[in-house]
Amino acid sequence: MEKICVAVRVRPANNEENGNGTSWKVEDNRISLHALGTPIAGASYAFDHVFDQDCTNSRVYDLLTKDIIHAAVEGFNGTAFAYGQTSSGKTYTMNGSDNDPGIIHRAVKDIFTKIQMRADREFLIRVSYMEIYNEDINDLLAVENQKLPIHESLERGVFVAGLREEIVNTAEQVLELIQRGEVNRHFGETNMNVRSSRSHTIFRMVIESKGKDTCNADTSSSDDAIRVSVLRLSMIWHQNLVDLAGSERIAKTGAGGVRLKEGKHINKSLMVLGNVINKLSEGGRQRGHIPYRDSKLTRILQPALGGNAKTSIICTVAPEEVHIEETKGTLQFASRAKRITNCVQVNEILTDAALLKRQKLEIEELRQKLQVTLI
């Protein structure tokens, strides 16, 4: 069993105005709300890491994601996601800037560096990139693939049917595909419909590897097995209370439109995600049925939440006073997520040849043991 690693990152403030003198203070791995310099009771939260406004993406990657990426190359499923309100720093954390590349860029580079170091194994890497917008899954690598269904099978588990998967050989190829996906994400966007910041995105990499054929066919090791791991890097938009109020207001006045639809659907995905996190954080027998199937986001992220994956969550928050309620909501979500444990194991499939080799080896060991006993 392994706990989900949860961190909070505070982005730099947009302006210096003080308002009522209420502010967030970061000390080591704790973030607390202060009023005129005095801590406010019940508004202090501790996490695996709390990153202040001066923290770089490089540090976030090293402390929160690097181990997951390295484990993915060795056959463990991994997930890293950024969760936060609009303009809290999700994109900055995941995509980064020219001077300080984000988690996705660093992860992709790191994976290929690691693979090059594993001269004993052959790798096959496939990537896909999707968004969930209004409870529809759209392919960001192929614009014609819209509203894709989720299917489930014994071999593949839960998967998005018809999603384009591209085989890639270099980090540059992957980064180009992501770039293409970003362009598609912004396609058709207008001021009224700022879709890119109202959708959840999931970038997925499937890393398959097997040991290279060695000269000695009689020796067997776990290298004979095929390892398949899935890495998911995701951005989850946490709807602002202000936006929610906005969509409710529209509903009350009887007006419809894009905004209202978005409100309803994003709200649903997030509500279910909240429910799943709540149930999982209860732990033990109390937790009962986990409603993964109630939203597309939770179905896709199921392995990351209480399943077979190493998971880290970075919750991004805005420091301004006007966002205090949103920030509290994000911190409460993060506190619950911290209590979730996953059951992580390497994903190995033994080929027939590898099985035969293993059996031969076991028989040989048994024969030798018997001989010793007889002597």
Ligand SMILES: Nc1ncnc2c1ncn2[C@@H]1O[C@H](COP(=O)(O)OP(=O)(O)OP(=O)(O)O)[C@@H](O)[C@H]1O
């Ligand atoms: N840690 C940081 N350091 C410097 N600038 C940051 C940091 N985090 C965020 N910013 C800046 O704050 C602004 C908002 O951040 P960003 O676009 O990443 O938010 P977001 O959560 O992705 O928003 P949305 O949900 O609307 O897409 C951007 O101008 C970004 O460059």
